[in-house]
Amino acid sequence: MTRVKIAAEKxxxxxxxxxxxxxxxxxxxxxxxxxxFLCILGxxxxxxxxxxxxxxxxxxxxxxxxYVDGKxxxxxxxxxxxxxxxxxxxxxxTARQNIExxxxxxxxxxxxRWARTQRWLKIMHLxxxxxxxxxxxxxxxxxxxxxxRLLINDPDxxxxxxxxxxxxxxxxxxxxxxxxxxxxxxxxTVLFVTHSVDEAIFLSDRLIIMTxxxxxxxxxxxxxxxxxxDPASDDFNILRREVTRLIRSEVSATD
Amino acid sequence: MKAGxxxxxxxxxxxxxxxxxxxxxxxxxINGLAPFVVPILVIATWEIAARLGGGNDILLPxxxxxxxxxxxxxxxxxxxxxxxxxxxxVAAGYALAVIVAVPIGLVMGxxxxxxxxxxxxxxxxxxxPASAWIxxxxxxxxxxxxxxxxxxxxxxxxxxxxxxxxxVKNVPKHLVWAAQTMGASQGAIFMKVIFPASLPAIFTxxxxxxxxxxxNVIVAELIAVRSGLGYLITEARMLVRTDRVIAGMVAIGxxxxxxxxxxxFVMKRxxxxxxxxxxx
Numbered sequence: 001m002t003r004v005k006i007a008a009e010k011x012x013x014x015x016x017x018x019x020x021x022x023x024x025x026x027x028x029x030x031x032x033x034x035x036x037f038l039c040i041l042g043x044x045x046x047x048x049x050x051x052x053x054x055x056x057x058x059x060x061x062x063x064x065x066x067y068v069d070g071k072x073x074x075x076x077x078x079x080x081x082x083x084x085x086x087x088x089x090x091x092x093x094t095a096r097q098n099i100e101x102x103x104x105x106x107x108x109x110x111x112x113r114w115a116r117t118q119r120w121l122k123i124m125h126l127x128x129x130x131x132x133x134x135x136x137x138x139x140x141x142x143x144x145x146x147x148x149r150l151l152i153n154d155p156d157x158x159x160x161x162x163x164x165x166x167x168x169x170x171x172x173x174x175x176x177x178x179x180x181x182x183x184x185x186x187x188x189t190v191l192f193v194t195h196s197v198d199e200a201i202f203l204s205d206r207l208i209i210m211t212x213x214x215x216x217x218x219x220x221x222x223x224x225x226x227x228x229x230d231p232a233s234d235d236f237n238i239l240r241r242e243v244t245r246l247i248r249s250e251v252s253a254t255d
Numbered sequence: 256m257k258a259g260x261x262x263x264x265x266x267x268x269x270x271x272x273x274x275x276x277x278x279x280x281x282x283x284x285i286n287g288l289a290p291f292v293v294p295i296l297v298i299a300t301w302e303i304a305a306r307l308g309g310g311n312d313i314l315l316p317x318x319x320x321x322x323x324x325x326x327x328x329x330x331x332x333x334x335x336x337x338x339x340x341x342x343x344x345v346a347a348g349y350a351l352a353v354i355v356a357v358p359i360g361l362v363m364g365x366x367x368x369x370x371x372x373x374x375x376x377x378x379x380x381x382x383x384p385a386s387a388w389i390x391x392x393x394x395x396x397x398x399x400x401x402x403x404x405x406x407x408x409x410x411x412x413x414x415x416x417x418x419x420x421x422x423v424k425n426v427p428k429h430l431v432w433a434a435q436t437m438g439a440s441q442g443a444i445f446m447k448v449i450f451p452a453s454l455p456a457i458f459t460x461x462x463x464x465x466x467x468x469x470x471n472v473i474v475a476e477l478i479a480v481r482s483g484l485g486y487l488i489t490e491a492r493m494l495v496r497t498d499r500v501i502a503g504m505v506a507i508g509x510x511x512x513x514x515x516x517x518x519x520f521v522m523k524r525x526x527x528x529x530x531x532x533x534x535x
Contacts, residue, residue: 058432078438088429092451102437104447133527153437 005034005068005157005189006055012063013050024050026214027064035187039200041243042210042218043251048193051215052159055191056082068157078102081155083163087142089134095145096121096130102153120148123182140171147175151182158183160192164199176202180227197243201236202229209246219246316498325502333487334506341472341483341510344400348407349468355408356415357457363416364423365449377416385410385471393479403475403483410471411464418463422456423449458522465518469511484510 013025024047032038040048053059055066057076066073068080089098100117108116121127124144134142143163150158164172176199183190194200200207201223209219221243225235298318305317312320328334363370363377388409392402426449434448476485484507491499 053432056432056436058435076432076435076438078436080436082433082436084429084433086427086429088427088433090430090433090448090451092454101434101447105434105437105439105443149433149437159436 002033002035004031005036006030006032006191007067007070008051008055008064009067010064011051011054011061011066013047013054013059014062023214025054025061026216028216030208030217032189032191034189037183037190037192037203037205039192039194039204039207040210041194041197041200041207041247042215043212043247044195046210046212047215048210049161052082052161052191052193055157056080056159058082078106078153079156081150081153081158083143083146083150083158083160085162085165087134087139087146087166089142089145089149091134094131094133095126095137095141098134098145099148099152101149106153116152120152124148124178138171139167140175143167143175147179147182151186154186156188158188158190158192160190162193162195165195172196172199173202177228179203184227197240197247198231201225201239201243202231207243209243209250212250218250313495313497316501320498321501321505324496324498325505328487328499328502328506337482337484337487338506338510340480341469341476341485344403344472344475344480344483345407345468347400348404348472349411349464351404352408352411352415352464352468353461356412356460357419360416360419360457360460361423361450361453364420364453365445370420377413381413381417385467386474389475389478398479398481400480402479403472406471406475406479407468410467414463414467415457415460418460419453419457422453422460425456426452455526458526462518462522465514466511469514473507 008028008030011025011028011030012023015022015024024045028047028051030051040051042048050059054061055068055073057073057080073080090101093101096117099120100113103113103116118127121130124147126141126144126148129137129141134145137145143166146163164175167175180203192200192203194203204223207219207221207223208217209221210216211218221239223239225233225239230236301315302317302319305312305315308315316324325334359373363373385406388406389402392405396402396405430448430452431444434444439447472483473485476483477489480486484503488500488503488507491497491503
């Protein structure tokens with residue numbers, strides 16, 4: 001058993017006033033071993049993105065704590081990189097300038113910055129678009145830039161908030177495959193929030209299904225299909241049916 | 256006012272279409288000439304009315320006489336001197352306002368404490384029209400360049416402050432978050448994210464301010480200075496040279512128009528990454 005990378009203990013998140021607000025997360029416990037690709041699946045508004053933002057240190061939990069490598073998280077840090085659904089590219093920077101942002105922050109010399117950026121432009125098939133501004137790129141291209149901008153910093157943990165949700169199905173599948181390829185080389189710990197059952201099964205080692213608000217863990221599944229995975233295979237289908245059933249029962253549950 | 260601008264914009268566009276597409280279409284020719292129809296009609300009517308009216312040149316000189324007066328102003332160099340004087344004041348007051356207002360706006364947008372500290376002062380002074388500052392500025396600074404520069408400053412400073420702070424407050428949260436998760440410090444986030452992300456809003460403020468600056472320098476020169484385009488028309492009135500008054504107004508309109516075109520050109524250049532977002 002590999003060591004624990006992320007440990008979330010009794011995470012509570014409430015928005016708004018006490019008694020009048022919304023409880024997004026209600027005492028969530030979760031441990032993620034190093035190198036695991038964990039997908040979090042759940043109905044809208046179940047707090048799965050909130051969990052990610054708390055792990056990133058961008059939002060404060062109302063209660064509980066998250067530890068990374070045994071250290072309490074109090075704010076954002078470079079070792080926990082994040083990918084956003086809205087891509088969050090800097091519109092005044094070209095693709096190249098976006099990708100090298102993190103290196104600039106680390107005050108890395110121009111020559112090295114150029115070389116490393118060039119490498120990531122190549123990996124993400126962006127060489128032709130290096131000098132384009134984000135608005136000149138398609139959604140898929142923009143998210144490629146964002147992925148390169150994230151991975152060039154070599155973070156220990158990748159936090160991904162529905163990063164492919166705004167893309168068409170084709171692009172989505174393609175980027176998913178590329179993400180797996182890159183991940184397999186580096187084996188970083190990944191927390192990947194998604195709405196898509198197929199995406200979750202395709203990507204993850206482990207799949208967590210959350211209850212609707214207030215969010216708790218409803219099911220915790222190990223996905224041990226051999227990679228690369230074939231979404232048309234029988235094993236994939238069996239899992240798809242099982243996961244879909246679990247999600248359905250949660251969405252339609254009344255209380 | 257916004258709708259008016261937008262319409263003007265589409266006129267330009269249509270006119271340029273008539274140049275690019277193959278000519279010959281009558282409709283396109285009419286479209287191309289349409290913007291000039293009303294001015295030509297007005298000027299023609301005015302000329303005829305002034306001539307038929309028995310030649311009271313003092314009350315209403317015909318456009319031809321105004322044109323002659325304008326040529327005279329250009330030939331003698333008076334007009335050039337006055338434009339220079341006005342523009343120097345605009346430049347001085349405007350530069351002063353930018354230097355003061357951009358930092359204040361940035362700080363107000365960035366820090367809740369500073370926002371609360373300054374907001375009553377800004378909101379309290381802002382409604383006072385620049386023209387209402389004229390008496391006090393003459394009392395304090397006398398007649399000359401200084402009250403005019405001050406008036407340009409006081410007229411422009413608010414729009415730059417407000418637009419800047421508005422821009423900072425509306426920087427998309429995700430951009431800041433992205434920078435934070437890449438290890439950016441507060442200072443780096445300010446310089447590399449918040450400031451560039453606010454530039455479109457800052458430039459909107461700067462653009463509005465150019466128009467205000469020009470208006471205010473003319474107003475100041477009507478009263479508080481003895482040179483410049485504003486003084487040109489006041490002086491002409493005192494000399495009962497109505498043709499020169501109108502010629503001066505034409506010159507003021509032309510300079511104001513040129514200034515606006517220039518500003519729009521510069522802004523477009525500087526914010527190319529903004530796509531079509533800063534055309535208003």
